[in-house]
Protein backbone atom coordinates (compact mmCIF):
# COMPACT_ATOMS: atom_id res chain seq x y z
CA UNK A 604 0.00 0.00 0.00
CA UNK A 605 1.41 3.45 -0.86
CA UNK A 606 2.21 5.72 2.03
CA UNK A 607 -0.50 8.31 2.73
CA UNK A 608 0.81 11.86 2.52
CA UNK A 609 2.21 12.84 5.92
CA UNK A 610 0.32 15.63 7.68
CA UNK A 611 1.98 19.04 7.93
CA UNK A 612 2.85 18.27 11.57
CA UNK A 613 4.52 14.96 10.73
CA UNK A 614 6.45 16.59 7.89
CA UNK A 615 7.81 19.17 10.30
CA UNK A 616 8.82 16.44 12.74
CA UNK A 617 10.57 14.47 9.99
CA UNK A 618 12.50 17.55 8.88
CA UNK A 619 13.59 18.28 12.45
CA UNK A 620 14.72 14.68 12.99
CA UNK A 621 16.75 14.64 9.79
CA UNK A 622 18.48 17.89 10.70
CA UNK A 623 19.37 16.59 14.16
CA UNK A 624 20.56 13.32 12.64
CA UNK A 625 23.18 15.12 10.53
CA UNK A 626 24.63 16.64 13.70
CA UNK A 627 24.51 13.32 15.58
CA UNK A 628 26.21 11.40 12.78
CA UNK A 629 29.03 13.96 12.68
CA UNK A 630 29.49 13.63 16.45
CA UNK A 631 29.25 9.83 16.29
CA UNK A 632 32.16 9.75 13.85
CA UNK A 633 34.35 11.58 16.39
CA UNK A 634 32.78 10.19 19.50
CA UNK A 635 36.01 9.91 21.48
CA UNK A 636 36.28 13.71 21.44
CA UNK A 637 32.84 14.33 22.96
CA UNK A 638 32.43 15.91 26.35
CA UNK A 639 30.31 13.75 28.59
CA UNK A 640 28.66 14.50 31.92
CA UNK A 641 26.97 12.16 34.34
CA UNK A 642 23.34 12.82 35.23
CA UNK A 643 22.97 9.84 37.59
CA UNK A 644 23.96 6.16 37.93
CA UNK A 645 24.31 4.80 34.39
CA UNK A 646 22.84 8.00 32.94
CA UNK A 647 25.09 10.11 30.74
CA UNK A 648 24.60 13.14 28.56
CA UNK A 649 26.99 14.52 25.97
CA UNK A 650 27.32 17.61 23.85
CA UNK A 651 25.82 15.50 21.03
CA UNK A 652 22.52 15.01 22.90
CA UNK A 653 22.33 18.71 23.67
CA UNK A 654 23.21 19.89 20.17
CA UNK A 655 20.64 17.54 18.63
CA UNK A 656 17.94 18.66 21.04
CA UNK A 657 18.63 22.30 20.24
CA UNK A 658 18.31 21.67 16.50
CA UNK A 659 15.01 19.84 16.99
CA UNK A 660 13.53 22.54 19.20
CA UNK A 661 14.64 25.33 16.86
CA UNK A 662 13.15 23.58 13.81
CA UNK A 663 9.87 22.70 15.51
CA UNK A 664 9.48 26.09 17.15
CA UNK A 665 9.98 27.90 13.87
CA UNK A 666 7.10 25.93 12.33
CA UNK A 667 4.84 25.70 15.42
CA UNK A 668 5.68 28.66 17.65
CA UNK A 669 2.66 28.09 19.90
CA UNK A 670 3.28 24.40 20.73
CA UNK A 671 4.84 23.32 24.01
CA UNK A 672 7.68 20.86 24.61
CA UNK A 673 8.71 18.08 26.95
CA UNK A 674 12.44 17.54 26.38
CA UNK A 675 14.71 14.95 27.95
CA UNK A 676 17.58 17.37 28.38
CA UNK A 677 15.84 20.75 28.49
CA UNK A 678 12.73 19.96 30.52
CA UNK A 679 9.40 21.64 29.85
CA UNK A 680 8.63 24.60 27.61
CA UNK A 681 5.09 25.89 28.00
CA UNK A 682 3.42 26.78 24.73
CA UNK A 683 0.64 29.30 24.15
CA UNK A 684 -1.44 26.38 22.89
CA UNK A 685 -2.10 24.27 25.98
CA UNK A 686 -3.22 21.21 24.03
CA UNK A 687 -0.27 20.60 21.74
CA UNK A 688 3.19 19.55 22.77
CA UNK A 689 6.14 17.76 21.26
CA UNK A 690 7.80 15.10 23.43
CA UNK A 691 11.42 14.75 22.37
CA UNK A 692 14.29 12.39 23.04
CA UNK A 693 17.07 13.84 20.89
CA UNK A 694 19.27 10.76 21.31
CA UNK A 695 17.84 7.51 22.59
CA UNK A 696 20.61 5.05 23.32
CA UNK A 697 23.22 7.51 24.60
CA UNK A 698 25.28 4.74 26.20
CA UNK A 699 25.47 2.88 22.89
CA UNK A 700 26.38 6.12 21.12
CA UNK A 701 29.18 6.93 23.55
CA UNK A 702 30.64 3.45 23.13
CA UNK A 703 30.55 3.68 19.34
CA UNK A 704 27.80 1.03 19.24
CA UNK A 705 25.72 1.93 16.18
CA UNK A 706 22.24 1.45 17.64
CA UNK A 707 20.59 4.70 18.68
CA UNK A 708 17.81 6.95 17.44
CA UNK A 709 15.89 10.19 17.61
CA UNK A 710 12.36 10.00 18.99
CA UNK A 711 9.65 12.65 18.59
CA UNK A 712 5.99 12.36 19.55
CA UNK A 713 3.23 14.90 19.14
CA UNK A 714 0.74 14.88 21.99
CA UNK A 715 -2.58 16.63 21.37
CA UNK A 716 -5.24 16.87 24.05
CA UNK A 717 -3.35 14.28 26.07
CA UNK A 718 -3.07 11.75 23.25
CA UNK A 719 -0.14 10.96 20.96
CA UNK A 720 -1.39 11.59 17.43
CA UNK A 721 1.89 11.36 15.50
CA UNK A 722 5.25 9.81 16.23
CA UNK A 723 8.57 9.03 14.68
CA UNK A 724 11.71 7.15 15.54
CA UNK A 725 14.68 7.70 13.23
CA UNK A 726 17.79 5.51 13.08
CA UNK A 727 20.26 7.50 10.98
CA UNK A 728 22.86 4.72 10.81
CA UNK A 729 20.46 2.42 8.95
CA UNK A 730 18.54 5.38 7.47
CA UNK A 731 15.36 3.87 8.89
CA UNK A 732 12.60 6.45 9.44
CA UNK A 733 9.69 4.91 11.34
CA UNK A 734 6.57 7.10 11.31
CA UNK A 735 2.93 6.79 12.33
CA UNK A 736 -0.13 8.97 12.59
CA UNK A 737 -3.34 8.10 14.31
CA UNK A 738 -5.57 6.05 12.04
CA UNK A 739 -3.08 6.03 9.16
CA UNK A 740 -0.81 3.09 9.94
CA UNK A 741 2.92 2.77 10.56
CA UNK A 742 5.60 3.11 7.91
CA UNK A 743 9.29 2.32 7.65
CA UNK A 744 10.49 4.82 5.07
CA UNK A 745 7.74 4.23 2.44
CA UNK A 746 6.79 0.69 3.45
CA UNK A 747 3.73 -0.17 5.55
CA UNK A 748 4.53 -2.14 8.71
CA UNK A 749 2.62 -4.81 10.61
CA UNK A 750 3.59 -6.47 13.87
CA UNK A 751 4.72 -10.09 13.62
CA UNK A 752 2.21 -12.93 13.61
CA UNK A 753 4.12 -15.31 15.86
CA UNK A 754 1.75 -16.48 18.57
CA UNK A 755 3.80 -18.79 20.78
CA UNK A 756 6.23 -17.75 23.48
CA UNK A 757 8.67 -20.44 22.38
CA UNK A 758 9.04 -18.74 19.00
CA UNK A 759 9.11 -15.18 20.36
CA UNK A 760 12.09 -12.81 20.31
CA UNK A 761 11.62 -10.45 23.25
CA UNK A 762 13.54 -7.29 24.13
CA UNK A 763 13.98 -5.68 27.54
CA UNK A 764 15.76 -2.88 29.34
CA UNK A 765 17.72 -2.98 32.58
CA UNK A 766 16.55 -0.61 35.31
CA UNK A 767 20.05 0.67 36.10
CA UNK A 768 18.73 4.05 37.19
CA UNK A 769 17.17 2.39 40.20
CA UNK A 770 19.25 -0.61 41.08
CA UNK A 771 17.00 -1.45 44.01
CA UNK A 772 14.13 -1.94 41.60
CA UNK A 773 16.10 -4.70 40.05
CA UNK A 774 16.40 -6.49 43.37
CA UNK A 775 12.70 -6.23 43.97
CA UNK A 776 11.26 -7.86 40.93
CA UNK A 777 13.22 -7.19 37.79
CA UNK A 778 15.33 -10.33 37.99
CA UNK A 779 12.18 -12.40 38.55
CA UNK A 780 10.65 -10.83 35.43
CA UNK A 781 13.80 -11.66 33.52
CA UNK A 782 13.90 -15.25 34.72
CA UNK A 783 10.26 -15.92 33.88
CA UNK A 784 10.60 -14.51 30.39
CA UNK A 785 13.94 -16.19 29.70
CA UNK A 786 12.42 -19.55 30.64
CA UNK A 787 9.74 -19.29 27.95
CA UNK A 788 10.99 -17.39 24.93
CA UNK A 789 13.13 -18.20 21.92
CA UNK A 790 15.38 -15.18 22.39
CA UNK A 791 15.94 -12.33 24.80
CA UNK A 792 17.69 -9.11 23.74
CA UNK A 793 18.87 -5.94 25.43
CA UNK A 794 19.74 -3.61 22.56
CA UNK A 795 19.95 -0.38 24.56
CA UNK A 796 17.54 2.01 22.83
CA UNK A 797 13.95 1.78 24.04
CA UNK A 798 12.53 3.88 21.19
CA UNK A 799 14.06 1.48 18.67
CA UNK A 800 12.80 -1.52 20.64
CA UNK A 801 9.27 -0.17 20.11
CA UNK A 802 9.90 0.62 16.44
CA UNK A 803 11.23 -2.91 15.95
CA UNK A 804 8.05 -4.40 17.37
CA UNK A 805 6.11 -2.39 14.79
CA UNK A 806 8.45 -3.86 12.15
CA UNK A 807 7.91 -7.43 13.38
CA UNK A 808 11.55 -7.83 14.44
CA UNK A 809 10.58 -8.37 18.08
CA UNK A 810 7.39 -10.02 19.35
CA UNK A 811 7.45 -8.06 22.63
CA UNK A 812 9.37 -5.67 24.84
CA UNK A 813 9.20 -4.68 28.48
CA UNK A 814 11.05 -2.21 30.66
CA UNK A 815 10.65 -0.68 34.09
CA UNK A 816 11.25 3.05 34.58
CA UNK A 817 10.89 4.52 31.09
CA UNK A 818 10.14 8.21 30.68
CA UNK A 819 7.63 9.91 28.37
CA UNK A 820 10.38 10.86 25.91
CA UNK A 821 11.47 7.22 25.60
CA UNK A 822 7.90 6.26 24.72
CA UNK A 823 6.04 9.03 22.92
CA UNK A 824 7.52 8.46 19.46
CA UNK A 825 7.42 4.66 19.57
CA UNK A 826 4.12 3.94 21.27
CA UNK A 827 2.02 5.05 18.31
CA UNK A 828 4.30 3.10 15.93
CA UNK A 829 3.38 -0.11 17.75
CA UNK A 830 -0.34 0.64 17.96
CA UNK A 831 -0.72 1.73 14.35
CA UNK A 832 1.10 -1.44 13.26
CA UNK A 833 -1.54 -3.55 15.03
CA UNK A 834 0.33 -4.07 18.30
CA UNK A 835 -0.37 -3.14 21.90
CA UNK A 836 1.41 -1.00 24.48
CA UNK A 837 0.40 -0.90 28.12
CA UNK A 838 1.62 -0.27 31.64
CA UNK A 839 1.33 -3.01 34.25
CA UNK A 840 0.29 -0.55 36.98
CA UNK A 841 -2.48 0.97 34.85
CA UNK A 842 -2.89 1.75 31.15
CA UNK A 843 -4.48 5.16 31.71
CA UNK A 844 -1.27 6.77 32.96
CA UNK A 845 1.36 5.77 30.48
CA UNK A 846 3.77 8.55 31.51
CA UNK A 847 3.84 7.58 35.19
CA UNK A 848 6.61 5.36 36.61
CA UNK A 849 6.01 1.66 36.07
CA UNK A 850 6.63 -1.29 33.79
CA UNK A 851 5.82 -0.74 30.13
CA UNK A 852 4.94 -3.78 28.03
CA UNK A 853 4.55 -3.77 24.25
CA UNK A 854 4.09 -6.46 21.65
CA UNK A 855 1.99 -8.10 19.02
CA UNK A 856 -1.47 -8.85 20.47
CA UNK A 857 -0.86 -12.53 21.28
CA UNK A 858 2.56 -12.24 22.87
CA UNK A 859 1.55 -9.00 24.59
CA UNK A 860 -1.27 -10.82 26.39
CA UNK A 861 1.05 -13.64 27.41
CA UNK A 862 3.66 -11.20 28.69
CA UNK A 863 1.06 -9.35 30.76
CA UNK A 864 0.02 -12.60 32.37
CA UNK A 865 3.61 -13.54 33.08
CA UNK A 866 5.00 -10.28 34.47
CA UNK A 867 4.47 -9.00 38.00
CA UNK A 868 5.04 -5.28 38.52
CA UNK A 869 8.42 -4.25 39.94
CA UNK A 870 8.29 -2.78 43.42
CA UNK A 871 10.36 0.40 43.42
CA UNK A 872 13.20 0.27 45.91
CA UNK A 873 13.17 2.74 48.81
Ligand code: IPD
Nearest residue numbers: 694695696697764765795796797
Ligand atom coordinates in the same frame (compact mmCIF):
# COMPACT_ATOMS: atom_id res chain seq x y z
C1 IPD B 1 17.67 5.03 27.59
C2 IPD B 1 17.56 3.95 26.55
C3 IPD B 1 17.74 2.58 27.17
C4 IPD B 1 16.76 2.35 28.27
C5 IPD B 1 16.83 3.45 29.31
C6 IPD B 1 16.65 4.82 28.65
P1 IPD B 1 18.65 7.41 26.78
O1 IPD B 1 17.46 6.30 27.01
O2 IPD B 1 16.32 3.98 25.91
O3 IPD B 1 17.55 1.56 26.23
O4 IPD B 1 17.04 1.13 28.88
O5 IPD B 1 15.80 3.23 30.24
O6 IPD B 1 16.78 5.82 29.63
O7 IPD B 1 19.03 7.90 28.15
O8 IPD B 1 19.75 6.73 26.08
O9 IPD B 1 17.94 8.44 25.99
Ligand code: CA
Nearest residue numbers: 646647675697
Ligand atom coordinates in the same frame (compact mmCIF):
# COMPACT_ATOMS: atom_id res chain seq x y z
CA1 CA C 1 19.41 9.90 28.99
Ligand code: CA
Nearest residue numbers: 692695696821
Ligand atom coordinates in the same frame (compact mmCIF):
# COMPACT_ATOMS: atom_id res chain seq x y z
CA1 CA D 1 15.74 7.62 25.96
Ligand code: CA
Nearest residue numbers: 675692694695
Ligand atom coordinates in the same frame (compact mmCIF):
# COMPACT_ATOMS: atom_id res chain seq x y z
CA1 CA E 1 18.18 10.52 25.39
